[in-house]
Amino acid sequence: MRRDAGTAGDGIGDGAATLAALGRAIASGALAAKDAEIAARLAGRLGAPVRVTLAGLPGSGKSAALNVLAGGRVLPVRGPGGGRAAMPTVQVEAAGPEGPGALLTLAGGGREAASGAAAAPEAIAARGDVAFARLRRDLPALGRITLLELSARSEDALRRAGGWAAARTDLTIWCSRNWTGAEQALWAAMPEALTAGAILLRPPAAGRPGAAAAAAFDHVVSVDLGAALGARGADGTLDAAMMRAAGGPELIGAVRKLVRRTRQALIDRADLLLARNAEALEAMPEAAPGTAPGKSSGKSPGTAPGTAPAAIPFPAPAPAQAPAPAQTPDPAGAPGGKGGIAALARAAARLREAGATLDPSDGRAVIARAVEETARLAEELEEVDDPAADPLRDLAWAAADMAQLLGVERGGAAAGDAAALLLQLRDALPPEAWARAA
Incomplete structure (x- = not known):
C-alpha cells in the first residue's frame, strides 16, 4: 500500500492527498450510499487528531502521564494518599478558535459551557455533578492528538468505561503500578477496539515486565512520571537531561510509532475504497497529471517531483x-x-x-x-x-x-x-x- 506523503505532519505524512481525493469522491456523488458513508467517516478521522486514551486503576498515574504527553500541567496529579477531589472522565483537546474553556456533560444529561476559573479542573471536580468534561487547552501537542482519561472508582466501572471509550479511541495507554493478575484479567476483558494498539506504562520500580505484559501490549514503557513532571518548570521550560533520565523519550517514541501506524491504517483504508471505486470516479479531476483517483503513480501523491513531505507526528x-x-x-x-x-x-x-x-x-x-x-x-x-x-x-x-x-x-x-x-x-x-x- 502506498504511503501518502501529504503536505504537513504526522510522521508518515498527514494524508493530505488522500483526504483531498476523498473529498472529491464524496462531492462527485458517484459513490454508492454505503461507500459514501465510509468515505465521510474516513475523511473525518483523517482530518482530526489521533485519539489517545489513558486508562488504569485509580492512582496509577493517568493524570501525570496525560500532562507529560500534553506538554503542560493540564490536570492536578493525585498524591499517594489521594490529595485531590475525584475528577470525572476528561478529554483534553485543542482550544481552537473559541479559545480555552470546557464543555461539561452533567450527570443529569444536560450540557454546560465553562470558561475562566470555572473551566479549571479543580473547579469541575468540586462541583460533583459533572459526568464528562471536554477541556480545551492552548497546547501545541493537541494539534495532533487528543487525550482521554478514563475515571473509574472500581473495576466494574472501569470495564463499563472501557466499552464506552472503545469507539472514541485510536490507541490506548494502560497505566499500572504492579500489573497484577486482576489487572491482567481486566485488560483481557476490554473491547478489542481498545486493546488493538496499546502501551503499558509502568514505574521503573516495578522492575522488568513479564512475558504476559509483552504479549498483551505493543510497547511496555517504564517512566518515572514524578521526575518527568518535575523536569518541566512552571514557565514551560524543560530540563532535558532530567526528562531523559525519567524515561520520557521512550514514552513519546512509543506513542509516535502507534500514531504513525494509526494514520497509515486510515490512509490505506481510504486508498482501498478509492481504488475500488476508481472506474466510477474516472470523470473526477485528477490529483496529479496521469493519475486517476485512488491509483498510485508510483510517487507519493500530493508531492511534486523534487520535494519532500513535511512530517511532524504532533506539534x-x-x-x-x-x-x-x-x-x-x-x-x-x-x-x-x-x-x-x-x-x-x-x-x-x-x-x-x-x-x-x-x-x-x-x-x-x-x-x-x-x-x-x-x-x-x-x-x-x-x-x-x-x-x-x-x-x-x-x-x-x-x-x-x-x-x-x-x-x-x-x-x-x-x-x-x-x-x-x-x-x-x-x-x-x-x-x-x-x-x-x-
Whole structure:
C-alpha cells in the first residue's frame, strides 16, 4: 500500500492527498450510499487528531502521564494518599478558535459551557455533578492528538468505561503500578477496539515486565512520571537531561510509532475504497497529471517531483539539549541508489535554504523548521531500502522525538538548541548530497 506523503505532519505524512481525493469522491456523488458513508467517516478521522486514551486503576498515574504527553500541567496529579477531589472522565483537546474553556456533560444529561476559573479542573471536580468534561487547552501537542482519561472508582466501572471509550479511541495507554493478575484479567476483558494498539506504562520500580505484559501490549514503557513532571518548570521550560533520565523519550517514541501506524491504517483504508471505486470516479479531476483517483503513480501523491513531505507526528517543540551529533557518514557508505541520494540531496538543499532565510531571533520559526527537517528526512529515509541509511534515519528520528518531547520554549535558548539540531543534521549528510544539491 502506498504511503501518502501529504503536505504537513504526522510522521508518515498527514494524508493530505488522500483526504483531498476523498473529498472529491464524496462531492462527485458517484459513490454508492454505503461507500459514501465510509468515505465521510474516513475523511473525518483523517482530518482530526489521533485519539489517545489513558486508562488504569485509580492512582496509577493517568493524570501525570496525560500532562507529560500534553506538554503542560493540564490536570492536578493525585498524591499517594489521594490529595485531590475525584475528577470525572476528561478529554483534553485543542482550544481552537473559541479559545480555552470546557464543555461539561452533567450527570443529569444536560450540557454546560465553562470558561475562566470555572473551566479549571479543580473547579469541575468540586462541583460533583459533572459526568464528562471536554477541556480545551492552548497546547501545541493537541494539534495532533487528543487525550482521554478514563475515571473509574472500581473495576466494574472501569470495564463499563472501557466499552464506552472503545469507539472514541485510536490507541490506548494502560497505566499500572504492579500489573497484577486482576489487572491482567481486566485488560483481557476490554473491547478489542481498545486493546488493538496499546502501551503499558509502568514505574521503573516495578522492575522488568513479564512475558504476559509483552504479549498483551505493543510497547511496555517504564517512566518515572514524578521526575518527568518535575523536569518541566512552571514557565514551560524543560530540563532535558532530567526528562531523559525519567524515561520520557521512550514514552513519546512509543506513542509516535502507534500514531504513525494509526494514520497509515486510515490512509490505506481510504486508498482501498478509492481504488475500488476508481472506474466510477474516472470523470473526477485528477490529483496529479496521469493519475486517476485512488491509483498510485508510483510517487507519493500530493508531492511534486523534487520535494519532500513535511512530517511532524504532533506539534512539537525545541529540545533544551540536542542529541549527540553523529559522525559524518563515509561517502562510500552513504545511502545508495537513486532514491537514497535524491532524498539526502533534497534535505541538503532545504538546509541550505534554511540557513540563508531563517532569522535566529525568531525562535518559533527556527524551532518549527528544526522539527520539520529532522522528521521530514527520517520519513523520506523510511522509503529507502538500504541498510546504509539506517544510522542517519535513526539520528533524525531521535532528534525529532526529542523535539516533540520538550515542548515549545519561548526563550532564546530554545531557538539556539533548535538551530543546533539543524547543524547536526547538516553535518550528518554525506558529501554526495551536497554535491547534488548544488
